[in-house]
Amino acid sequence: MTINHRKTGWAAVAVSLLFSVLLTLNYVQMWKDDLIIPGPGVTEVKWLSDYEPSLRGTLGDTRVFVMEGKEPGATFLVLGGTHADEPAGWGAALILVEHCTVARGRVIVLPQCSNTGFTHNYPQEAHPQFISFPRPDGTKRTFRHGSRTGNSAEHWPDPEVFIQYPHKQKYSGEECRNPNRAYPGRPDGTFAERVAYGIQQLNRKEKVDMQIDLHEGQPEYPFINALSGHPRAQDLVSLAALEMQMYDLDIGAEVSPPSFRGLSNLEMGDMFPDLMAMTSETVNPTQGKIRGITDEFLPVDGIDAFYDRAAQLGYLFAPWEGGSPLKKRIGRNMQELQALCVALKEVTGKEIEFGRIPSYEDLMTNGVGYYFNPPPAEPADPGFRALPGVWRLFTQR
Amino acid sequence: MPPLYIIVMAMYTVLTAFILYLVIRNTLRSQNIWEQILAIFVIVPFAMRLFFIK
Numbered sequence: 035m036t037i038n039h040r041k042t043g044w045a046a047v048a049v050s051l052l053f054s055v056l057l058t059l060n061y062v063q064m065w066k067d068d069l070i071i072p073g074p075g076v077t078e079v080k081w082l083s084d085y086e087p088s089l090r091g092t093l094g095d096t097r098v099f100v101m102e103g104k105e106p107g108a109t110f111l112v113l114g115g116t117h118a119d120e121p122a123g124w125g126a127a128l129i130l131v132e133h134c135t136v137a138r139g140r141v142i143v144l145p146q147c148s149n150t151g152f153t154h155n156y157p158q159e160a161h162p163q164f165i166s167f168p169r170p171d172g173t174k175r176t177f178r179h180g181s182r183t184g185n186s187a188e189h190w191p192d193p194e195v196f197i198q199y200p201h202k203q204k205y206s207g208e209e210c211r212n213p214n215r216a217y218p219g220r221p222d223g224t225f226a227e228r229v230a231y232g233i234q235q236l237n238r239k240e241k242v243d244m245q246i247d248l249h250e251g252q253p254e255y256p257f258i259n260a261l262s263g264h265p266r267a268q269d270l271v272s273l274a275a276l277e278m279q280m281y282d283l284d285i286g287a288e289v290s291p292p293s294f295r296g297l298s299n300l301e302m303g304d305m306f307p308d309l310m311a312m313t314s315e316t317v318n319p320t321q322g323k324i325r326g327i328t329d330e331f332l333p334v335d336g337i338d339a340f341y342d343r344a345a346q347l348g349y350l351f352a353p354w355e356g357g358s359p360l361k362k363r364i365g366r367n368m369q370e371l372q373a374l375c376v377a378l379k380e381v382t383g384k385e386i387e388f389g390r391i392p393s394y395e396d397l398m399t400n401g402v403g404y405y406f407n408p409p410p411a412e413p414a415d416p417g418f419r420a421l422p423g424v425w426r427l428f429t430q431r
Numbered sequence: 432m433p434p435l436y437i438i439v440m441a442m443y444t445v446l447t448a449f450i451l452y453l454v455i456r457n458t459l460r461s462q463n464i465w466e467q468i469l470a471i472f473v474i475v476p477f478a479m480r481l482f483f484i485k
């Protein structure tokens with residue numbers, strides 16, 4: 035049998051183009067906004083571009099949910115999804131938006147603070163693109179599981195060395211896309227700096243009294259199950275940690291090192307003299323370097339044989355019995371948000387009170403999906419709100 | 432005048448298109464089917480680079 039190489043050549047080209055188109059269509063699904071269904075507590079939905087207009091029409095624009103209580107009080111800013119591969123942070127913020135209510139004061143929530151981080155995956159980690167939460171009625175809610183850094187389609191180019199503004203601390207080039215090195219940000223800076231500047235403007239315009247940035251860390255990393263604050267917030271952090279211990283939740287109380295620049299708690303705390311700014315971390319095996327199979331269940335169930343072994347050998351910095359399921363991590367965060375409000379009142383006299391909010395025990399009993407609202411029977415395709423870079427020239431209205 | 436990085440990016444795009452042209456041309460000329468199959472692994476990433484032109 036003779037092979038017609040002209041025909042096989044065309045076949046190879048056709049197969050290549052087919053794969054390219056399919057992979058492209060798969061990838062751009064992450065450019066669409068997640069379905070977020072605001073619950074009874076949300077009184078207003080804004081966009082980050084209301085505070086930093088240059089973000090309008092970009093993948094970096096993100097929803098800002100305002101939850102105003104009936105009684106007047108202080109303002110609490112909750113940042114989730116600064117790192118989009120840390121679902122306990124954005125998951126807790128989403129439960130605030132979809133389920134919780136505020137009785138006193140005002141809570142402002144950004145569940146997907148770094149929205150371009152949600153539009154792609156971190157290279158070479160084989161992370162899932164989406165993770166799902168089953169609800170008690172058999173339906174499920176699906177959200178994007180993104181990347182630690184922003185999408186280079188908006189942030190291009192990375193420098194060889196990223197020089198932090200304004201402190202000139204040097205980081206590796208890709209940290210240029212890490213929103214938690216970009217604070218305090220500036221309006222004419224890099225894309226991440228403009229996102230950070232949006233948060234700075236939000237702080238200024240809404241007169242935020244307390245800010246928490248919800249993060250996660252790998253189990254072999256010493257700074258996990260910890261709450262760290264701006265030096266001014268030291269008392270508040272210690273009190274909140276004590277309050278957590280009332281619920282048998284151990285959490286380390288730390289001060290953000292002043293030599294580690296660009297972090298939300300340090301920079302926003304330095305900029306606003308009345309702000310209490312904190313960062314917290316839970317234990318996420320999906321980020322860990324010694325994990326095994328990384329499928330869409332690992333971020334949710336938190337069970338991993340290699341971490342079981344590492345825990346037996348005493349290599350981990352946090353308790354590991356039963357793994358680190360997301361309900362446990364989000365449960366900690368929900369309890370921590372309440373502890374922070376108690377501590378804020380003790381330290382400053384300012385009051386914020388949640389109305390309906392689940393506790394750690396509630397999350398452990400009901401799971402995460404229970405706190406999300408039911409999806410519409412026939413979900414509409416959200417379409418593309420924004421496309422990056424040159425694509426935008428063809429879509430801008 | 433567009434910003435410098437857009438110009439550099441556009442040059443990358445032209446380069447990508449040229450590499451794609453070379454690879455596809457050689458694939459069609461090739462007399463070795465394994466070479467043609469391996470070309471798939473070269474064409475896909477370059478084609479995706481073109482689709483994601485920024």
Ligand SMILES: [Zn+2]
Binds near residue numbers: 117
């Ligand atoms: Zn983080």
